Amino acid sequence: MIIKQAVVDALNTQLKSEFSASAQYIAIAIYFDEESLPDLAGFFYRQSEEERMHAMKIVRFMLDAGAKPLIPSLPEMKNQFEGASNAVQFALAQEMKVTDEINNLVSVASAENDYASQQFLQWFVTEQVEEVASMTTLLQTIKHAAGNLLFVEDFVRRIAQAATVAAEPAA
Ligand SMILES: [Fe+2]
Numbered sequence: 001m002i003i004k005q006a007v008v009d010a011l012n013t014q015l016k017s018e019f020s021a022s023a024q025y026i027a028i029a030i031y032f033d034e035e036s037l038p039d040l041a042g043f044f045y046r047q048s049e050e051e052r053m054h055a056m057k058i059v060r061f062m063l064d065a066g067a068k069p070l071i072p073s074l075p076e077m078k079n080q081f082e083g084a085s086n087a088v089q090f091a092l093a094q095e096m097k098v099t100d101e102i103n104n105l106v107s108v109a110s111a112e113n114d115y116a117s118q119q120f121l122q123w124f125v126t127e128q129v130e131e132v133a134s135m136t137t138l139l140q141t142i143k144h145a146a147g148n149l150l151f152v153e154d155f156v157r158r159i160a161q162a163a164t165v166a167a168e169p170a171a
């Protein structure tokens with residue numbers, strides 16, 4: 001094993017957070033799906049896939065480093081929301097919490113002089129900036145829409161389309 005045990009323990013804790021976030025985003029997507037807001041639902045289904053990808057990135061890194069990833073049991077999820085802004089506020093709080101966790105993880109790796117883990121974690125540091133920014137923007141958009149969630153649907157569809165176009169290779 002080429003990474004430090006304290007870091008392995010912290011990575012396993014982070015695995016739980018990422019898998020939890022993935023499940024929680026499905027619960028939020030279901031809330032919007034039931035409200036017949038398919039674009040907001042799609043946004044959170046995609047977010048859920050991303051969180052699963054974060055978890056799998058950690059699994060891959062741990063295996064490559066000779067450490068054992070432990071698949072955790074998940075905590076209770078929140079399935080009831082008092083409106084769109086309540087659901088997105090909850091998602092934003094979750095992203096803020098994960099950002100703190102990633103920062104702590106970097107501190108542990110740094111205290112242990114575990115440079116491989118530090119290097120690996122840099123991707124997550126950058127990713128969290130994006131995650132918090134996009135969730136903050138979504139929350140602001142809901143506020144601006146002042147109750148008309150069809151404006152928010154429009155906005156979410158446009159950013160999803162822009163992301164698809166950006167991901168396509170230039171003709
Ligand atoms: Fe994540």
Ligand SMILES: [Fe+2]
Nearest residue numbers: 021051095131
């Ligand atoms: Fe996230």
